[in-house]
Amino acid sequence: MKVVEFKDVYKFFGNTVALDGVSFSMPQGLSLLLGPNGSGKSTAINIMAGLIRQDRGYVKVLGEDPRDVNREGRRVGFLIEKYWFYDFLTGYDHLMLAAKILGLSEPEIHVKKVLKVVQLSEYAHKAVGTYSKGTLQKLAIAHALLGDPELIVLDEPFANLDVETSASLMNLINELVREGRSVLVSTHVLSHFKELRAGHAVLLHKGKVMCEVELGNIMRVLEKTVVVRGEPLEAIYRALKLAGFRCFTVEDKVLVKVSHHEELQEIIKALKGIKVVDVRSGVLEIEDLLNLLVDEDEINSRGS
Template sequence: MSVIQIEDVSRWYGNVVAVNGITMTVGPGVTGLLGPNGAGKSTLIHMMGGFLEPSSGGLTLDGKPIWRNPSVYRHVGLVPERESAYDFLTGEQFIVSMAKLHGLADPGAAARRAIGRVEMEYAAGRPVGTYSKGMKQRIKMASALVHDPAVLLLDEPFNGMDPRQRLQLMDLIRQMAAEGRTILFSSHILEEVERLATHIEVIVSGRHAASGDFREIRRLMTDRPHLFALRSSDDRALAAAIIADGSARAVRLTDQGLEVETTDFARFTRLIPQLAKKAEIRLWELSPSDESLESVFSYLVGK
């Protein structure tokens, strides 16, 4: 069970600050690194992999420094966003060469196992230059898996994949997380992170904006109302009861039921069943209507 610890890390290029004072911990399971394009995700991932020196701060893997520590590479697999394979090599030749660089005892066998995990056996004998974007992403994934690392760092791994390829890779990431690996993947696509990650780190403009389960993050946003959708046996009477109680910021009656805004998530969810029972109203539906990652992300970017 490997853990990456990031302590007050910054990275700048001249006068441009790409990453600014980030502190976070990445442990076993699937962590989604979310942020808009240009937020600093790739820079942070390259520092986590030991390929880029932090301008300040430090990064460790299981307590050992990552920068200028080649032994880290035995435990980390990196899938960069940019292409990283020679087009004239076949897929198998590329993965075998990666296995040899890691000094594996049987490079051929290791390459075949890695290629099999990403379901690329059918194209292993073809030059990488003939691959589609999605196929190149999968062969890069094989290169990251060839030495069976405990940590996987995946930078926008789903770029260019068709829906079937995306589902296959999601299943593979879940399997590897179940094996106890530490997996971090970056994305600017909200749906990918919401479906796959059990923990989320949000970066906006190079800064660490939020951390945790996206619903927990959303509930910590006390300065913005939470929006609920309600349906009941008597929506008008329920709306009157909510307004009389003063627990909501706004109540709207729609064709689908009630929309209620409240700034106190916990109090409202405890109170609404009591109000309905007291008014002898049957609740049919009570659900947050802005509990999506997109709502969280839009709020954080707009802060």
């Protein structure tokens, strides 16, 4: 079963086209909804959550209309981009209230479980008004996990999290998938997923689907692209071209395609005498992926 299906979906906000004929399906397991800010990711998530309706098209979540999927028990948990809490209530109070509204039996057990999972137990009985942005994000994630939903949808879950907490969240996502649950993550940051090979990805840009592909394909592109920063960029580009590298300039950097890691030293050698600030592999941003997609449909290629 497809956990999420969009078919020819349009969403307008006045004269702005937020989703422009979007079609994709996401299987069970881990799925990523990728795209730069303003690409339509949050609009798609809000439609999945039943917070807004599409103007045209067909949307199903776990085979049901988004407004009906949680009608008889919590099948889907959501972390939406814009959430709010009462400053005077504690994190524990918020989760207990949510658990009771959801009709969960033994709500205390559910609340203590999710607090432990997101490592928030020590802050549970402190007023939310004292929480940092990262702690608030943890509380919102805990709310999404209440009731052991079979599908968890997380919109920009790494926002406001430090490196250690981000790593813990990535471990949690992997554990949820191993348990047999499905997780859909909307993000504009690739770095958290660079070790993954299993999963599905949809890349959005300006409200359109640019590609739908296995996550492993994106990660192979990530590994085989070197990012060079320095000045002048024109000199860097010319030197690499003369050395036989396939490369192109994107904003403040040059992207270089390589076939093996040993070529990194050859790149450095080719740039001798030019002011180079940074040479790194495996650090592509979403915008870089979009440029690679234009470059001979690189992401969809099945090469090794």
